[in-house]
Amino acid sequence: MTQTVAIIGGGVIGGGWAARFLLMGWDVQLFDPDPEAERKMSEVLGNARRSLPGLSDVSLPPEGRLRHCATISEVADGAVWIQESVPERLDLKRKVYQTIQEHCAEDAIIGSSTSGFKPSELQDCATRPEQIVVTHPFNPVYLLPLVELVGTAKNSDALIHRAKDVLTSVGMYPLHIKAEIDAHIADRLLEAVWRESLWLVKDGIATTEEIDDAIRYGFGLRWAQMGLFETYRIAGGEAGMRHFISQFGPALSWPWTKLMDVPELTEELTNQIAGQSDAQSGHLSIRELERVRDNNLVTILRGLKAQDWGAGRILNAQDARVTKIANSIDDVADLSQPILTVKRAVPLDWTDYNGHMNEARYLQAFGDATDQLMLMIGCDADYIQSGGSYFTAETHIRHLDEVHAGAEIEVRTQCLLGEGKKLHLFHQMMSGDTLLATGEHMLIHVSLETRKASEPAVQVSGPLAKLAKAHAALPRPEGAGSAVGVRAG
Incomplete structure (x- = not known):
């Protein structure tokens, strides 16, 4: 039986959610008071239909049915999952939840796309706070798999489990963050890079294009396939993460960045990081990790090459020079x-x-x-x-x-x-x-x-x-x- 999802807010993020659920076989009920909502949703869906099926080597389920709804009460009717993607105003989100909970099923999951608010803030004043969790995605939602799933003690283990199952079923990766913090994990990392970038522009060190080039031609490619800690584990050589920390840890006290409030690399913290890194990647030798990294980078770079974009354009230009x-x-x-x-x-x-x-x-x-x-x-x-x-x-x-x-x-x-x-x-x-x-x-x-x-x-x-x-x-x-x-x- 086809399941129904309610999407409240049809902007860039809400439209992306709707497209992903639709193409994964769900019926979608969408509410957005914007008079241009149907046109915008049609355009987002066109992009998703063009790109998402190409990620799969098997056929996707038959596409679900999209219905535009005039009210929140209509959109919530019959939905087992309700995804809120309204603007980042806490008072507005709380008001929306109150209206949703007047009309939705008591066992429906209400996920918020919020990039900054903690779930306890969203649950405050709610009729049934145990229904509400943070499910923060990344644009474009129909292509990128990460969803930061954050709950509180008011959310049962069963609900968190069910939320993971739903998100996994539509091809996403629910990263369960077990402690509340403003902006969760990914946006805090992005914010650090963003703030430092603003200083580099303001101080006349670099232009916006030069900063983007530094990311897309260099560490951005490494991060795309191994993240931060696994990348640094390789940088530590055969001695691994502990050696990397001992070699580069002192740089944290140097004025390389405007963000100088950093934790002291005590023996306890070093052991904690090294132990977690061993658990993450210790089953592979450094040479094996390097080969995995190289395979991944070749695949990414050749994909960019086919589009003549980013680092791929550099490779195409080199080919033209040496042919x-x-x-x-x-x-x-x-x-x-x-x-x-x-x-x-x-x-x-x-x-x-x-x-x-x-x-x-x-x-x-x-x-x-x-x-x-x-x-x-x-x-x-x-x-x-x-x-x-x-x-x-x-x-x-x-x-x-x-x-x-x-x-x-x-x-x-x-x-x-x-x-x-x-x-x-x-x-x-x-x-x-x-x-x-x-x-x-x-x-x-x-x-x-x-x-x-x-x-x-x-x-x-x-x-x-x-x-x-x-x-x-x-x-x-x-x-x-x-x-x-x-x-x-």
Whole structure:
């Protein structure tokens, strides 16, 4: 049976909550007095539909039903979870809770998205304080998994357990904070960085962009996959966290920051931190942690590379500087031979459970070779923007040998046919003298306006004809035109 969640407040956070619950199969009842609420929710939901399903390697549940409600009494009716995301005004939140509790089920959980208020402050004056907990998420709620779950002694263990189950069921990570504190955990850490950043701007030390660059090109990447303490455990080397504290602890008394109210690193505190770090990561050696870190960073950086954003843009610029692959037919030294279209190392995230490059990455490498060949004949970004491109109609790949992470591979491309609407390519992937795989591809030139086959413009057909003529004298490569081999009997 489909469950129902009530969302009160449809702004950035409330809309994100609604999108996550909807896409995880819940029915959503939304209340927001803003006359633009339906439009804004539609736009947030559009972004969520575009992005959230891509995080999963299985299909999501059928999407729930969204209903916009005119009153709090209507939105609370039948809901097993009620998420309050109204502005950060304590008097407003308390008033909303009183209205909610007049109409909601007594066993419904009321979660607050508050980033600063303690649950005891929210529960004060409530009819049933035991229903109310803090469930503080992070934007975008439909993508980021963290929810800070904070309760008080008035909340039963059963309710906290149930809250964890609900949040886990919609793909989130409930971090149960067992002691109340203003702004919980994550925002206190963010606030420390924010305050120091404000001083750096005010004192003329750095611009906003320089501060963002310091984070996104450096420690922000490490934090994204290991957090703070595990990162510093590695920095301590084989001696671990205790060595890191002894080496860098004295810096806490140096005027590196405006935030100089820091705890004394007593033996007791050092033992506490080192012991917790051992419990967290002690099952892995420093070398093992380093390999995990490196795998994670490669995955993150390559994702950023695909978007040409942040540190990924730095990597793309470096690739452009060091590439030895021609960008034009006219720049190829010997056009009579198959053309070098890919030269690279196999990255860590291209390998599978057998320890070698997985099938999809062979296709990606050959796809990259095709893209490079298209660039060389003039089918570049400007040409595609003008309305013409090539679509792949058929592909045949032969897997001939293994290739592992770190191996240097080259792809050389032969043009078997390049006339009219057709482009027939044959790629050979090599590692040294070893032939690893071949890829044969038939592409058709199309008009992006009509999405139908069309003749290429002269700026493409000319270089392509030149290439096809130069390759016409080459012998037909072994395997060209072959199909999947099935032996009779």
